[in-house]
Amino acid sequence: MIDHAHDLDSVREATDRLLSAAAALDNAAVAAPSRLPGWSRGHLLAHVARNADALVNVLAGRPMYESGEARDADIARDAARPLDVHLADLRESAARFQEEGARPADWSRTVELRNGVKDSASRIPFRRLIEVELHHVDLGVGYELENLPDEFVRREIQFLADRFSGNPTVPPITLTGNNGHTLRTGGDAGTPVTVGGSPWDLLGWLAGRRDGAALEVSGGSLPALPPL
The missing domain is CATH 3.30.1050.20 (Nonspecific Lipid-transfer Protein; Chain A)
Structure with a gap:
């Protein structure tokens, strides 16, 4: 059985680890390539922030993204921001996700993600955890697969x-x-x-x-x- 409350706690802990790692960078390191082809670390941090807001949309019954093109444009727009702006965005978007997750809701309901993919609402916190944990590894700052819980x-x-x-x-x-x-x-x-x-x-x-x-x-x- 999926325990969404447990997963929300895990998301909070994983986000704190990511924020601590990102805070040790500087603007030059944020602009440097990540482990994902074609993406800087700034692209990754922007994606993680926008994914939090997208999953708020999912839990609230709205489309995850306005469109695939809008998703990509938002990431490209935000990638070059200085570190302090990235950190603030990560914290604020993470707080919005946790706030939405704390609302009374039917966690057994079916929700829709990108490309028509459907899942139980109860699995959305784990999907968010995947984004935070794997993209922390993708930053290439010393957090490896072997460091994952x-x-x-x-x-x-x-x-x-x-x-x-x-x-x-x-x-x-x-x-x-x-x-x-x-x-x-x-x-x-x-x-x-x-x-x-x-x-x-x-x-x-x-x-x-x-x-x-x-x-x-x-x-x-x-x-x-x-x-x-």
Whole structure:
């Protein structure tokens, strides 16, 4: 069962970690490239702030973004701001998300995200947690996949396995962690493969943050995954 209140607390903690890391930067570092191709650290910080507001929209029953073009334009507009403006925006947008999350609501209701994707309202705080945690790693400031909380790593691997489950472009995959835990993902067509390794390497590959070179593959080659 999803505990949205627990996840809101986790979002608050993860946001505090991100803010502390970002506060140690300077304007030159914010303008430098992040680990995401084509994006500076400023692009990432702007995206995290605008995502908070977008998820407020989702919880309030409004469209997540006005349009895909408007989403991209907002990020591009805000990317070059000085560090202090980024930090203030991150704090204020995070506070708006927490305030919306604290309102009495039917957390079992279905809400709509981008591109017609639907989910339970109760999962929105975890979706926000994914944004904050993975983009903290993407900043490239010393916070690595291995630094992520164990609970988050376990749940995000499950979340991504569920996301790729039934995808006809992905062959049948059995994921095996070095803790012995096994998950099934992918579609039904193609040669089944087993992919094993540390939880951080599995997460990195599933989330497009690592190339999977550290993983062990049996039954075939490492499958190519569609972008998230």
